[in-house]
Amino acid sequence: MTSLDEGLDRRAIIWITNWTFSGTAGCTAVAVLITYYYIAPFGAEVMAMSMRLALFIPLLLAIPLFAFIGIKLQQLARANDLLTLASRYDGLTGCLNRAAFTSDVTAFVAEQDLKPFPTTSALMVLDADHFKRINDRHGHLAGDDALVAIATEMRLAVGDGGLIGRLGGEEFGVFVHHAHPATIGAMAERIRLAVAEHGQTIAPDADPVTVSIGVALFTYPVQYEDIFKIADDQLYLAKNTGRNRVCLIEYSRLPGGIRGMATQLREGLAGAPTDRFARHGDAPSRVAGC
Numbered sequence: 645m646t647s648l649d650e651g652l653d654r655r656a657i658i659w660i661t662n663w664t665f666s667g668t669a670g671c672t673a674v675a676v677l678i679t680y681y682y683i684a685p686f687g688a689e690v691m692a693m694s695m696r697l698a699l700f701i702p703l704l705l706a707i708p709l710f711a712f713i714g715i716k717l718q719q720l721a722r723a724n725d726l727l728t729l730a731s732r733y734d735g736l737t738g739c740l741n742r743a744a745f746t747s748d749v750t751a752f753v754a755e756q757d758l759k760p761f762p763t764t765s766a767l768m769v770l771d772a773d774h775f776k777r778i779n780d781r782h783g784h785l786a787g788d789d790a791l792v793a794i795a796t797e798m799r800l801a802v803g804d805g806g807l808i809g810r811l812g813g814e815e816f817g818v819f820v821h822h823a824h825p826a827t828i829g830a831m832a833e834r835i836r837l838a839v840a841e842h843g844q845t846i847a848p849d850a851d852p853v854t855v856s857i858g859v860a861l862f863t864y865p866v867q868y869e870d871i872f873k874i875a876d877d878q879l880y881l882a883k884n885t886g887r888n889r890v891c892l893i894e895y896s897r898l899p900g901g902i903r904g905m906a907t908q909l910r911e912g913l914a915g916a917p918t919d920r921f922a923r924h925g926d927a928p929s930r931v932a933g934c
């Protein structure tokens with residue numbers, strides 16, 4: 645994240661220059677008009693001296709004054725920008741924080757609900773596997789490196805097609821605005837493989853960092869809370885079936901709408917034994933359509 649100590653950029657310098665000269669010109673024009681109006685009756689000699697003063701005094705005073713004010717205004721604007729960034733982004737990974745991620749996704753969902761032909765979207769919930777073990781064995785700095793590595797691979801895989809947020813601790817969220825069943829699973833799998841293959845190795849005797857991913861593919865209208873619960877249930881399923889894998893579901897496969905599906909998933913997962921899903925562990929791509 646940038647800071648106030650980095651100085652003013654080119655746009656700020658141009659704005660300060662324009663502000664200074666326009667402000668000085670305005671003050672000078674006002675001074676000349678007032679001087680002419682009040683001094684004209686006193687003759688040409690007095691008028692000439694007064695007009696010189698009306699020109700030079702504003703130039704001497706207004707230029708440094710407007711330059712100083714312009715610099716302070718730009719610094720204030722920069723401080724505002726930094727506060728906005730700090731309120732929206734996670735300082736470690738650079739991802740949106742949970743509040744900003746939830747707000748942005750909720751706003752997009754509300755906008756799509758009003759459209760006659762809404763798009764298809766997807767929500768992923770990712771969690772680093774055995775993250776507590778990483779912190780306990782190698783320290784919190786190693787854990788931070790792992791989180792940064794995960795966020796980096798997520799950005800490379802998602803690009804400009806979605807939002808990435810750190811939901812808390814070692815849990816991340818990805819919202820893809822325009823998703824397709826044939827591609828969203830491949831995107832989630834790219835993230836999983838990239839983290840497993842190129843994730844930060846935290847120590848010579850440590851395994852690479854891996855993630856489990858739950859994906860909910862859906863069409864509108866929906867409620868964000870329902871979609872999040874479904875994606876989170878898929879993450880729970882991925883964790884229960886061996887970790888380092890993707891579980892994806894399309895809500896239209898189940899009757900009763902999105903709320904009915906969320907209820908069915910939670911009830912089903914609560915009553916299902918872990919070994920029921922063991923057959924998914926042998927899938928080469930580790931993507932389970934649930």
